[in-house]
Amino acid sequence: MTSSTTQGIKTVLHPVSDLAAAKAMYTALLGVQPQADESYYVGFEAGGQHIGLVPAGGQQGMTSPVAYWHVPDIEAKLAEVTAAGATVKDPAHDVGGGRLVATVTDPDGNVLGLLQDS
Numbered sequence: 001m002t003s004s005t006t007q008g009i010k011t012v013l014h015p016v017s018d019l020a021a022a023k024a025m026y027t028a029l030l031g032v033q034p035q036a037d038e039s040y041y042v043g044f045e046a047g048g049q050h051i052g053l054v055p056a057g058g059q060q061g062m063t064s065p066v067a068y069w070h071v072p073d074i075e076a077k078l079a080e081v082t083a084a085g086a087t088v089k090d091p092a093h094d095v096g097g098g099r100l101v102a103t104v105t106d107p108d109g110n111v112l113g114l115l116q117d118s
Contacts, residue, residue, distance in 0.1 A: 010048065011070070016056075022042070101115050
């Protein structure tokens with residue numbers, strides 16, 4: 001049915017109200033120190049997944065965690081999911097290093113992320 005398969009959910013971003021408290025809790029949960037530790041983002045690599053903490057939901061205004069499905073061709077996947085009923089929330093854009101991300105909402109309003117690494 002689809003021309004571009006996903007590579008699974010490998011990234012989950014969590015909006016947090018207290019970055020220091022969240023960092024301490026996720027460090028204990030995951031058993032690793034963060035790989036990225038900035039005032040605007042803390043990121044962990046654990047068990048083959050990337051877990052990110054975003055203060056106040058960041059520029060995206062996240063209000064709940066967003067799971068990012070990794071895909072080989074983000075534009076093709078956006079076309080497929082919108083044809084199947086999703087609505088683009090944030091179009092594909094580069095977040096650094098050639099990494100492209102986008103978000104869509106499903107017919108029930110759930111936010112889903114798409115991520116393409118270069």
